[in-house]
Amino acid sequence: MDIEYAAFRRSTLTLDELGARHYDLFLSALNDSSRVRTLAGAVSANRKVWMVHEEYAYGADELPKEECVRAPQSVAPAESWMEVLAHVGGDGGLSDLSVAIDITGMMRPHIAMLPFALRRAGVGQVSIYYSDPNFYNSGERTVFTKGPVAGVGLIPGMEGTHTNRPSPSDALILGAGYDHALVKAVADDKPNAEHVILLGLPSLQPHMYQESVLKLENARQSIRHFRPATRVFAPANDPFATAQVISEKVVQLGDMDHVYLSATGPKPQVLGFAWYYWCEAAGGNTSFLYPFAERYDRDTTRGMADIHEYVLELDFVRSLERPTRP
Structure with missing residues (x-):
């Protein structure tokens, strides 16, 4: 559609x-x-x-x-x-x-x-x-989760169909934010998939893009085929632009056996990932993956x-x- x-x-x-x-x-x-x-x-x-x-x-x-x-x-x-x-x-x-x-x-x-x-x-x-x-609150050192990631898993009800091929061709489109531990956990969970990193640009505030990129470096060793071509960008506060970027990227990836979506960045981008999934991908070969944590900080921002x-x-x-x- x-x-x-x-x-x-x-x-x-x-x-x-x-x-x-x-x-x-x-x-x-x-x-x-x-x-x-x-x-x-x-x-x-x-x-x-x-x-x-x-x-x-x-x-x-x-x-x-x-x-x-x-x-x-x-x-x-x-x-x-x-x-x-x-x-x-x-x-x-x-x-x-x-x-x-x-x-x-x-x-x-x-x-x-x-x-x-x-x-x-x-x-x-x-x-x-x-x-x-x-x-x-803490700039690029801000951490949103309290304690370790409890596990990475598919969100129930957002699981797509999987192939039975012995060596499937999969892709992971990962929306990255400040919390590099979340990015690392998701990337480590799908080490054999082609990793595409979606960053918020323009960011919520001008300084936030550079801070998020600095944090992303901490997860670099977990990201497969990390090179400029694997980065895509969408405004951090526009879910509809995010959905459009994901839709176009899925087409560029071609005939993948499975596509995993995971959004750990700004909330509008999470909504954009969800809007793409429910408008285009639900019921197909696309799943929504998330690093679940037990506790989250109640207040990480000012102003x-x-x-x-x-x-x-x-x-x-x-x-x-x-x-x-x-």
């Missing part, structure tokens, strides 16, 4: 412009970043709900007084979304509601599953928000720069049936 990703709507807003928008439901992933709290306070909505990821390890006495729903870590992201959306939808469901979601503090596997989960819940269109930070809105038209989601293992 040929998709013109540039046609999807995106915009940059001020806090005042954001406050002029109104929704039936606003859902935001709770963390301690001031930009998450500020954006949630600015949105006008009939109902606001905090989505509480267990990876942030909030205790009951640390939760805000506003309505909260827990996103369980013990189940797959699809099942976690089912519980969250059942809570916020109630008996009436979500199909007739205007919905907005802030992904700034959201776990990446949940972002990967987001288009599928919303479409399955009956949502036709959703406004996704993300706020740029001014800078990361709030631009606010971005991405409008997902969920009729473009390719498959509502989960791919099955062969």
